[in-house]
Amino acid sequence: MNVFDFAENRYQVIETLSHGMRQKVFVIGALLSDPDIWVLDEPLTGLDPQAAFDLKQMMKEHAQKGKTVLFSTHVLEVAEQVCDRIAILKKGHLIYCGSVENLRKDHPDQSLESIYLSLAGRKEEVADASQGH
Structure with a gap:
Protein backbone atom coordinates (compact mmCIF):
# COMPACT_ATOMS: atom_id res chain seq x y z
CA MET A 1 0.00 0.00 0.00
CA ASP A 84 12.89 -0.77 -25.83
CA ARG A 85 10.31 -1.97 -28.39
CA ILE A 86 7.27 -0.14 -29.67
CA ALA A 87 4.29 -0.77 -31.90
CA ILE A 88 2.68 2.13 -33.71
CA LEU A 89 -0.95 1.84 -34.74
CA LYS A 90 -2.98 3.99 -37.09
CA LYS A 91 -6.72 3.44 -37.21
CA GLY A 92 -6.26 -0.05 -35.75
CA HIS A 93 -3.57 -1.10 -38.23
CA LEU A 94 0.01 -1.86 -37.24
CA ILE A 95 2.32 0.49 -39.13
CA TYR A 96 5.52 -0.20 -37.17
CA CYS A 97 6.67 -2.84 -34.72
CA GLY A 98 10.26 -3.06 -33.61
CA SER A 99 12.97 -1.65 -31.45
CA VAL A 100 13.22 2.02 -30.64
CA GLU A 101 16.90 1.73 -31.56
CA ASN A 102 16.13 0.54 -35.11
CA LEU A 103 13.43 3.17 -35.51
CA ARG A 104 15.99 5.83 -34.55
CA LYS A 105 18.56 4.39 -36.99
CA ASP A 106 16.01 4.51 -39.80
CA HIS A 107 15.05 8.11 -38.93
CA PRO A 108 18.18 9.84 -37.60
CA ASP A 109 17.93 13.29 -36.04
CA GLN A 110 14.12 13.12 -35.74
CA SER A 111 12.00 13.16 -32.62
CA LEU A 112 9.70 10.22 -32.01
CA GLU A 113 6.80 12.60 -32.65
CA SER A 114 8.18 13.51 -36.10
CA ILE A 115 8.80 9.85 -36.88
CA TYR A 116 5.25 8.97 -35.88
CA LEU A 117 3.77 11.75 -38.01
CA SER A 118 5.88 10.63 -40.95
CA LEU A 119 4.86 6.97 -40.58
CA ALA A 120 1.21 7.74 -39.92
CA GLY A 121 1.01 10.01 -42.95
CA ARG A 122 -0.52 12.90 -41.02
CA LYS A 123 1.68 15.54 -42.65
CA GLU A 124 0.66 14.43 -46.15
CA GLU A 125 -3.04 14.35 -45.18
CA VAL A 126 -2.82 17.94 -43.93
CA ALA A 127 -1.00 19.02 -47.10
CA ASP A 128 -3.55 17.20 -49.31
CA ALA A 129 -6.47 18.78 -47.46
CA SER A 130 -5.06 22.29 -47.81
CA GLN A 131 -4.56 21.84 -51.58
CA GLY A 132 -8.22 20.96 -52.02
CA HIS A 133 -9.46 24.36 -50.73
Whole structure:
Protein backbone atom coordinates (compact mmCIF):
# COMPACT_ATOMS: atom_id res chain seq x y z
CA MET A 1 0.00 0.00 0.00
CA ASN A 2 3.04 2.28 0.11
CA VAL A 3 2.95 2.43 -3.68
CA PHE A 4 2.23 6.04 -4.67
CA ASP A 5 2.09 7.04 -0.97
CA PHE A 6 -1.47 5.76 -0.94
CA ALA A 7 -1.58 4.33 2.60
CA GLU A 8 -3.33 7.35 4.12
CA ASN A 9 -6.17 7.08 1.57
CA ARG A 10 -6.75 3.34 1.77
CA TYR A 11 -10.06 3.58 3.65
CA GLN A 12 -11.66 6.25 1.47
CA VAL A 13 -14.60 5.35 -0.74
CA ILE A 14 -13.33 5.34 -4.33
CA GLU A 15 -16.08 7.68 -5.54
CA THR A 16 -14.74 10.39 -3.21
CA LEU A 17 -11.24 10.26 -4.70
CA SER A 18 -9.91 12.60 -7.38
CA HIS A 19 -9.31 11.29 -10.90
CA GLY A 20 -5.59 10.93 -10.20
CA MET A 21 -6.17 9.07 -6.94
CA ARG A 22 -8.64 6.72 -8.68
CA GLN A 23 -6.03 6.07 -11.36
CA LYS A 24 -3.60 5.09 -8.60
CA VAL A 25 -6.19 2.65 -7.20
CA PHE A 26 -6.63 1.03 -10.62
CA VAL A 27 -2.88 0.68 -11.13
CA ILE A 28 -2.36 -0.72 -7.62
CA GLY A 29 -5.22 -3.17 -8.16
CA ALA A 30 -3.81 -4.33 -11.48
CA LEU A 31 -0.32 -4.89 -10.11
CA LEU A 32 -1.18 -6.19 -6.64
CA SER A 33 -0.78 -9.86 -7.59
CA ASP A 34 2.58 -9.11 -9.30
CA PRO A 35 1.65 -10.62 -12.67
CA ASP A 36 4.42 -11.50 -15.12
CA ILE A 37 2.68 -9.52 -17.86
CA TRP A 38 1.41 -6.00 -17.23
CA VAL A 39 -1.19 -4.71 -19.69
CA LEU A 40 -1.91 -1.06 -18.94
CA ASP A 41 -4.10 1.37 -20.88
CA GLU A 42 -2.82 4.95 -20.59
CA PRO A 43 -1.49 4.25 -17.07
CA LEU A 44 0.03 7.70 -16.55
CA THR A 45 -3.13 9.67 -17.33
CA GLY A 46 -4.17 11.72 -14.32
CA LEU A 47 -1.14 10.85 -12.21
CA ASP A 48 0.83 13.59 -10.49
CA PRO A 49 4.49 13.95 -11.58
CA GLN A 50 5.86 11.92 -8.65
CA ALA A 51 3.42 9.05 -9.20
CA ALA A 52 4.10 9.08 -12.96
CA PHE A 53 7.85 8.94 -12.29
CA ASP A 54 7.37 6.09 -9.79
CA LEU A 55 5.21 4.09 -12.20
CA LYS A 56 7.72 4.52 -15.04
CA GLN A 57 10.45 3.26 -12.71
CA MET A 58 8.29 0.28 -11.72
CA MET A 59 7.67 -0.50 -15.40
CA LYS A 60 11.40 -0.39 -16.17
CA GLU A 61 12.24 -2.58 -13.16
CA HIS A 62 9.56 -5.12 -14.15
CA ALA A 63 11.01 -5.33 -17.67
CA GLN A 64 14.56 -5.64 -16.31
CA LYS A 65 13.40 -8.77 -14.46
CA GLY A 66 12.64 -10.32 -17.87
CA LYS A 67 8.91 -9.72 -17.53
CA THR A 68 6.60 -7.94 -19.96
CA VAL A 69 5.06 -4.48 -19.80
CA LEU A 70 2.58 -3.67 -22.55
CA PHE A 71 0.99 -0.25 -22.35
CA SER A 72 -0.74 2.26 -24.56
CA THR A 73 0.11 5.92 -24.59
CA HIS A 74 -0.49 9.00 -26.67
CA VAL A 75 2.51 10.66 -25.01
CA LEU A 76 5.38 9.67 -27.25
CA GLU A 77 8.02 10.98 -24.85
CA VAL A 78 6.88 8.35 -22.33
CA ALA A 79 7.26 5.60 -24.91
CA GLU A 80 10.72 6.92 -25.70
CA GLN A 81 11.72 6.95 -22.00
CA VAL A 82 10.33 3.55 -21.03
CA CYS A 83 10.27 1.27 -24.07
CA ASP A 84 12.89 -0.77 -25.83
CA ARG A 85 10.31 -1.97 -28.39
CA ILE A 86 7.27 -0.14 -29.67
CA ALA A 87 4.29 -0.77 -31.90
CA ILE A 88 2.68 2.13 -33.71
CA LEU A 89 -0.95 1.84 -34.74
CA LYS A 90 -2.98 3.99 -37.09
CA LYS A 91 -6.72 3.44 -37.21
CA GLY A 92 -6.26 -0.05 -35.75
CA HIS A 93 -3.57 -1.10 -38.23
CA LEU A 94 0.01 -1.86 -37.24
CA ILE A 95 2.32 0.49 -39.13
CA TYR A 96 5.52 -0.20 -37.17
CA CYS A 97 6.67 -2.84 -34.72
CA GLY A 98 10.26 -3.06 -33.61
CA SER A 99 12.97 -1.65 -31.45
CA VAL A 100 13.22 2.02 -30.64
CA GLU A 101 16.90 1.73 -31.56
CA ASN A 102 16.13 0.54 -35.11
CA LEU A 103 13.43 3.17 -35.51
CA ARG A 104 15.99 5.83 -34.55
CA LYS A 105 18.56 4.39 -36.99
CA ASP A 106 16.01 4.51 -39.80
CA HIS A 107 15.05 8.11 -38.93
CA PRO A 108 18.18 9.84 -37.60
CA ASP A 109 17.93 13.29 -36.04
CA GLN A 110 14.12 13.12 -35.74
CA SER A 111 12.00 13.16 -32.62
CA LEU A 112 9.70 10.22 -32.01
CA GLU A 113 6.80 12.60 -32.65
CA SER A 114 8.18 13.51 -36.10
CA ILE A 115 8.80 9.85 -36.88
CA TYR A 116 5.25 8.97 -35.88
CA LEU A 117 3.77 11.75 -38.01
CA SER A 118 5.88 10.63 -40.95
CA LEU A 119 4.86 6.97 -40.58
CA ALA A 120 1.21 7.74 -39.92
CA GLY A 121 1.01 10.01 -42.95
CA ARG A 122 -0.52 12.90 -41.02
CA LYS A 123 1.68 15.54 -42.65
CA GLU A 124 0.66 14.43 -46.15
CA GLU A 125 -3.04 14.35 -45.18
CA VAL A 126 -2.82 17.94 -43.93
CA ALA A 127 -1.00 19.02 -47.10
CA ASP A 128 -3.55 17.20 -49.31
CA ALA A 129 -6.47 18.78 -47.46
CA SER A 130 -5.06 22.29 -47.81
CA GLN A 131 -4.56 21.84 -51.58
CA GLY A 132 -8.22 20.96 -52.02
CA HIS A 133 -9.46 24.36 -50.73
